[in-house]
Amino acid sequence: MSLRDDAVLVLKAYEHQEDLRQYYLDHLSAHPEDGMWKACTDGHVTASALVVDPARGRVLLTLHKKLGMWLQMGGHCEPGDRTLADAALREATEESGVRGLTLLPGGPVRLDRHPIPGPCTQHLDVQYAAVAPPDAVEAISDESLDLRWFAYDEVAGVADTSVVRLVEATRERLPV
Numbered sequence: 001m002s003l004r005d006d007a008v009l010v011l012k013a014y015e016h017q018e019d020l021r022q023y024y025l026d027h028l029s030a031h032p033e034d035g036m037w038k039a040c041t042d043g044h045v046t047a048s049a050l051v052v053d054p055a056r057g058r059v060l061l062t063l064h065k066k067l068g069m070w071l072q073m074g075g076h077c078e079p080g081d082r083t084l085a086d087a088a089l090r091e092a093t094e095e096s097g098v099r100g101l102t103l104l105p106g107g108p109v110r111l112d113r114h115p116i117p118g119p120c121t122q123h124l125d126v127q128y129a130a131v132a133p134p135d136a137v138e139a140i141s142d143e144s145l146d147l148r149w150f151a152y153d154e155v156a157g158v159a160d161t162s163v164v165r166l167v168e169a170t171r172e173r174l175p176v
Helices: 003-013 018-030 084-096 152-158 161-173
Strands: 044-053 058-064 073-076 110-115 122-131 144-151
Touching: 003 018, 003 084, 003 122, 018 044, 018 110, 018 122, 044 084, 044 161, 058 084, 058 152, 058 161, 073 084, 073 122, 084 122, 084 144, 110 161, 122 161, 144 152, 152 161
Parallel strands: 044 122
Antiparallel strands: 044 058, 044 073, 058 144, 110 122
């Protein structure tokens, strides 16, 4: 199965944000060859993961080098990614430096469509949550200006509404 086929299955199974979910599916239908890849200037599907430490009530955010914003880990899919979940986990591990991350069960937590400056017009982000192990040690990547843990209630003071909504949706899905 191709990464695009996996994305279609994941999106069809996702039961929230119906209009946005359909937009993603329509995009992949209109761009069967390149809708997953950075080369698609009409936009492309990306994968991200919010790194969460539920035991301590905190999330790990990266200060994105190009955008200058506190965001979850994530980015472009790569040819070696077999699934969207693989892409999200790879991105989270690469950008956080944390080994032993596990994706929260149940598939994506949210979808987020946002404009991107440059030749690409938009990212169609499929957002997961990744649980950090108790002994997590983060390491800043070259894609980041900073990497920092924030308590759940601190996120609204540093990040945009997309990240705040992702934190809220992730917390709703965490086991009590």
